[in-house]
Amino acid sequence: MTRKLPIIAVATAPGKAGVGVIRISGPQLLPIAEALFHRVLVPRQANLLTLRDAQGELIDQLIAIYFAAPASFTGEDVLELQCHGGPQLLELVMKRCLELGKAWGLVLAEPGEFSLRAYLNDKIDLAQAEAIADLIDAQSEAAVRGAARSLQGAFSNDINSLVEEITQLRILVESTLDFPEEEIEFLENAQARQRLSGVMEKLYALREGAKQGKILRDGIQLVLAGAPNVGKSSLLNRLAGEEVAIVTPIAGTTRDRIKESITIGGVPMHIIDTAGLRQTGDLVEAKGIERSWEALRAADLVIFLQDPGSTGAVDSATLTLKAQILEAIPPKCPVLEVINKSDLLGTPTANQNKMRALLISAKTGAGLEVLKQKILESVGWGGPQEGAIVARRRHLDCLDRASTHLEKSQQFAADGNISLELFAEELRLAQDQLGQITGKLLPDDLLGKIFSQFCIGK
Known part of the structure; x- marks a missing residue:
């Protein structure tokens, strides 16, 4: 299931940093360490050492810590090298380790192989x-x-x-x-x-x-959908707290999906602003609209944004679009009907008060806190819990x-x-x-x- 050879990999993220860590695990680590540093390492002691290339030129002065099996992350012998964190430097250290470790079978680790060895050696379970x-x-x-x-x-x-x-x-x-x-x-x-x-x-x-x-782990794929110029990009900007999407009075400004990740009430939200859903002869806009439908088919929650105008009436085109969205989204995917531009509606009429849709204004921020609460309720979020996993x-x-x-x-x-x-x-x-x-x-x-x-x- 897994290789018995010693494995090596950079354990820190790519890019420049103050420190970069290289991890080696498996059999034959002590002779590899001795070949690298010309000394025997004592378990669990930090050693300030010098690593040189084949010509004797200095590569780096680093800290090496040896963990003897089974008292290590993987349950095998483990050697961790704490180097300076330049990408080119780490590459040189890796190259030198592989050169000297070749005699003992040292190879590059595969994705997740350190954790896999920890699991196979009963250091941790799969969860x-x-x-x-x-x-x-x-x-x-x-x-x-x-x-x-x-x-x-x-x-x-x-x-x-x-x-x-x-x-x-x-x-x-x-x-x-x-x-x-x-x-x-x-x-x-x-x-x-x-x-x-x-x-x-x-x-x-x-x-x-x-x-x-x-x-908590995956977050919510939240799609903003609706006809052109109903305020989807304005709502995205308001939720994100910054201007991440271009907003103009011209219908069809957004021609492709725009994705922004935020948190609402501690829950990760991946908000997707889509192109306005309509029939169009513009090839670029049509491609964006097709991607909008793709986003809807993968949604966890949809906000169907509407702009009924000053009368508060919902026209037949909006009802038709709503039906199309309901047909496209996954089963059990909730849809929040939201009416934007409430600042233009004036004093709510009795008819508007009876509407099931939530009234907001992406321009002024009115109704946004209620909308956020409705979003959390719609996805079944019960709030932060003691002992959550x-x-x-x-x-x-x-x-x-x-x-x-x-x-x-x-x-x-x-x-x-x-x-x-x-x-x-x-x-x-x-x-x-x-x-x-x-x-x-x-x-x-x-x-x-x-x-x-x-x-x-x-």
Whole structure:
């Protein structure tokens, strides 16, 4: 599944910095270190050393720290070199390490290979490994804290606790399979139904928390849609707090998608301002409109912006466009109907007060705070929670499938439909789904796909 050779990679981000870190992990590190620095390194001691090229010319004066297995991130011998952070300098250090390490098989690391080795050596489970990537990629303070909790094992502990409860229930059920005449008595005496209900309640709560965690991790793809000149770019600028889109009175000013990432209430929002949706003979604008429809097809939330004019009436063209948008967006994608330019409507009439759409003014900012609250409500955000974690789509899918299997097991334990064999089988399937989250029961091909999405050096 993974190579037994020593691997090397730059562990810090590309670009200039005060410090750049190079990480080496695997067997034969002590002889590699001795070849590099002509001395034996003591574990967990910082060493100020000089690295020279093949001609004896100075490359860098750096700090080297050696971590002996298994007391390291990967569970293998690890050598970390803290160099000066110039890209060209790091390239020279890498080149020299590969030259001298060639005799011991030193090779460049693949994406995520350090974390993969940590997982395979039982230093972390799969959910914790994913949390490392999520912590680095976190887009808000809440996401940072949620990823840190997952990395410390909060999410894994909840999963493992559920797995243990299901295991104990399986032991009871399967030990009774040879005595079919005692099925009803067993269910009553062992309180199997009550125990199953307790497991399901905990699983549902964990799933709801994971949904919030996915929002923290991935953010919300928020698409601003509507006819030309209804104020989509003005609303984007107002939400972003700066002029990121050109605004003019001319319809069709925005000819392509404009994306800006912000946070609303601690939730990352990826706002996409689209070209006005209309029929046009302009080839450039038509291409932008097609991209607008593509953005709608991938949206998590759509704000359908309208400009009914001073009368507050919504015309048939707007209703037709709304129907087209509803047909294009993903199932269950919420749509917020928003009427812009409320500053031009004057005193709201009784008819306007009955409108379901939210009245705002992107020009003055009126109604923006209410709109932000409606955005959070529409995506199911329950607000910052103590003990929140981050989660991925993969985790939610596993939790959903586990819930389905537990619901089926409940059916097979119901009066008049008792079948301990099927009860036990559905419990096993639910347990397998939960095991996939932490990596205890995961196909090798899926494991490789997950770690291939990590950065090199991670």
